[in-house]
Amino acid sequence: MRLFFAYWPSVSKAREIVPWVEKAHALFGGRVMRTDTLHMTLAFLGETDPDTTGRLVAACRGWSLPTGSMVLNQPGRFKNAKVVWLGPEQRSAEELEWLHRAHQRLWGLLQPLGWQPREPQFRPHVSLLRNAGPGALDTLQGPAVSWSPDRCVLVGSRPSERGSHYTVLAELALFQE
Ligand code: ATP
Ligand code: MG
Secondary structure, eight states: EEEEEOOOOOHHHHHHHHHHHHHHHHHHHHEEGGGGGGEEEEEEEOOOOOOHHHHHHHHHHTTEEEEEOOOEEEEEEETTEEEEEEOOOOOSSTTTTHHHHHHHHOOOOOOOTTTOOOOSSSSOOEEEEEEEOOOOGGGGOOOOEEOOOEEEEEEEEOTTTTTTTEEEEEEEEEEEO
16 A cells, blocks of 8 residues: 545636646546545655554654645646646745645654655645646636645555545644644
8 A cells, every 4th residue: 555645626617626636627628636635745655564553554644744825826737647736825934834834744754753845945835646648737727716725635546447446544733833
């Protein structure tokens, strides 16, 4: 099972993101992320054995992370992975500081347990499509989505025919900065 930590939107917040999913799919094709799987990954840990997973589930129950507000309205792509995503806009350096602090704090808790980040930098995003075709991103527009995450979870991900199947394994406490 692969593991990751993510901010998880409420059902109503996820529904606000759906117009972006539909527009992206109309433009670029590929496989849409279902409404109940939309999320923002904070840390991807990769394939993990059951014993290690169990230890992490127990350890992270005592952890807490900051939350704050963001406005999702910037589309982007990870070209190699053919992912089209929606990310937060950043009007000032301070605006998204809380999100980067959350990422750092989480890795600061994970590293003493032996986990190492795989990505050189944190690129906050909500994936909309997998296996997307080509096309200019400037045609992808939609309603800005204001989001203050109220849920951060450790998720187990198992591959299946219709895309990875996610299971929530633990939930972290959040505090407003
Ligand atoms: P699939 O790989 O079957 O298309 P998925 O990408 O949703 O599905 P996972 O690969 O388990 O499922 O990834 C879980 C989450 O972690 C996703 O949000 C994914 O974008 C993110 N993720 C995957 N690999 C990395 C990575 N190397 N670095 C950062 N985030 C990653
Ligand atoms: Mg993947």
